[in-house]
Amino acid sequence: MSILIISEPNDIHAHSIITALGKHKVNDVHSLDFSNFSALMSMNLALSARDSGKFWLQIGQNKLIDSTEISAVWWRRPQNYRQHIQSLEPLSRHFAMTEPASMLHGLWQDNHCLWVNNVVRDAAAAHRPWQLELAKQCGLRVPDTLLTTTADRVKQFWQRYHGEIVYKPLLQTFRSEYETQKMKPEEFAQIDKVQLEPILFQQWVRGTAYIRVTIVGTEILTAASDMNKNTPFYTTQSNSVHYQRHSLTAIMQDRLLLFMKQICLEYGVIDLCLRPDGEYVFLELHSAGEFLTVERTCQLPISDKLAKHLARNNASKVPPVPVHKKAA
Numbered sequence: 001m002s003i004l005i006i007s008e009p010n011d012i013h014a015h016s017i018i019t020a021l022g023k024h025k026v027n028d029v030h031s032l033d034f035s036n037f038s039a040l041m042s043m044n045l046a047l048s049a050r051d052s053g054k055f056w057l058q059i060g061q062n063k064l065i066d067s068t069e070i071s072a073v074w075w076r077r078p079q080n081y082r083q084h085i086q087s088l089e090p091l092s093r094h095f096a097m098t099e100p101a102s103m104l105h106g107l108w109q110d111n112h113c114l115w116v117n118n119v120v121r122d123a124a125a126a127h128r129p130w131q132l133e134l135a136k137q138c139g140l141r142v143p144d145t146l147l148t149t150t151a152d153r154v155k156q157f158w159q160r161y162h163g164e165i166v167y168k169p170l171l172q173t174f175r176s177e178y179e180t181q182k183m184k185p186e187e188f189a190q191i192d193k194v195q196l197e198p199i200l201f202q203q204w205v206r207g208t209a210y211i212r213v214t215i216v217g218t219e220i221l222t223a224a225s226d227m228n229k230n231t232p233f234y235t236t237q238s239n240s241v242h243y244q245r246h247s248l249t250a251i252m253q254d255r256l257l258l259f260m261k262q263i264c265l266e267y268g269v270i271d272l273c274l275r276p277d278g279e280y281v282f283l284e285l286h287s288a289g290e291f292l293t294v295e296r297t298c299q300l301p302i303s304d305k306l307a308k309h310l311a312r313n314n315a316s317k318v319p320p321v322p323v324h325k326k327a328a
Contacts, residue, residue, distance in 0.1 A: 001071035002028045003310055006078050009033050013292055014076055020307035030063065035079040072114040072310040075122055077288055116266040116310060117287055125263050125287045126172040128200055132282075138259040140282040143202040151191045157201055158188055164204040172286065205281050211246055211272040214291050215260050216305045220253055222246045223294040224274070243297045252280055259285075267306065 003026060007014040018029050042058045057065045117125070124130065132142045146157045147170070158165055168180040182204060209224040224246035248256070259282075260268060269289025273281040295302045 002030060002065055002069050004065075004070060004073045005029065005031045005076055006034065006073065007031065007076035008035070008079050011077055013290060014074075016292060016295075016303045017074065017307055017310070020303040021311060023304075024307055024311055026307070026311045030065065033079055070113050072116065072312075074116050074306075074310055075119060075288075114266070114310065114312070116306075117268075118264060118266075121264040122287050125265055125268070125285060128168065128170055128172065128284060131263070131285050134262055135259055135282040138262060139255045140259065141279060142282050143205050145203075146201040147198060148201070149196045149198050151194070151196060154188075154191055154196070154201060158183070161203045163188065164206075165201050166204050167199050167201050170198060170200055172284075205273040205275070205283070207273040207275045207281070209246070209274040210241075211248075211274055211280065212243065212294050213248070213256060213270040213272060214289070214294070214300070214302050215256065215268050215270065216302070216309050217266060218257060219305050219309075220248065220256065221294075221300045221302055221305065222248055223298045223300065241293075243294045245298045245300070248280075266309065 003021065005014045005017065009031070014031055018031065021027070021029050057067070129147060132145060135142050144161075146153060148154060148157075163183070163185065166180050166182050173179070183201075212223045212225075214221045222245070223243040225241050225243055256270060259270075263285070265285075265287055267287070269286045269291060271283040271286070273283060275281060291300075291302045294300055
């Protein structure tokens with residue numbers, strides 16, 4: 001059985017999981033970079049009236065993978081399809097980028113293996129407004145939030161929190177320059193001159209600690225930033241933040257697991273803020289969140305847990321349900 005890891009070539013998190021899988025005697029692991037799809041890979045899907053579909057993925061010259069032999073896929077950090085399309089005109093470029101993605105969805109829909117995470121659920125989870133609403137439904141406290149295109153509403157929000165607000169895009173990306181930013185007075189001063197797109201604003205939550213919760217299946221591994229440093233939550237992914245192990249309350253663990261169940265993800269990294277009164281505030285979920293900094297700093301076995309989770313179906317795979325043909 002094979003395990004696929006879909007990410008960029010220099011992803012140190014992918015390399016860590018490949019190493020951890022090797023320690024568990026799982027060596028049939030393939031790392032796929034979709035940015036070089038046309039140069040390094042090919043896919044074939046065969047359908048007929050007589051037989052169920054067969055999907056093959058070829059990597060390079062020698063590796064041919066049957067989709068029925070794939071036991072797990074880590075949808076870690078897929079790259080855009082961009083090989084040999086820069087010279088195309090915009091409509092053709094869009095077509096060339098979306099068609100390979102559509103074919104890949106054939107692999108996803110044809111295969112009944114473990115996906116970490118489900119492709120559709122992973123995309124849905126990137127929408128921050130939905131995260132916040134779902135977190136509330138699961139009993140988690142969220143920051144006061146404003147989603148608006150109106151400058152007057154931003155002014156009111158700014159005044160209510162005395163300028164202590166942050167803004168972020170509605171959709172998460174892998175690019176940090178588009179992530180959470182604290183609004184500066186000089187930015188607020190120009191608010192009337194800007195034609196606003198939909199933007200999510202939140203109160204800046206201050207606390208005694210900022211918490212990084214990594215969830216793999218039902219396993220919860222938690223770290224807290226240095227409690228002596230009042231680091232703003234929008235820098236919790238920085239390598240400069242110092243972490244130590246942290247224990248969540250049983251109620252908080254139950255609520256986080258319920259949240260992960262409701263959002264239908266196998267893996268995720270959740271940022272929380274611990275307030276002085278002991279209450280946790282949900283900030284956001286990262287469905288492909290980084291974990292190596294807290295793993296190394298706190299000696300948390302995150303790579304090992306994730307490797308075991310990916311390998312859990314590697315020994316034996318449940319065959320697909322047969323299609324019964326009608327009698328002639």
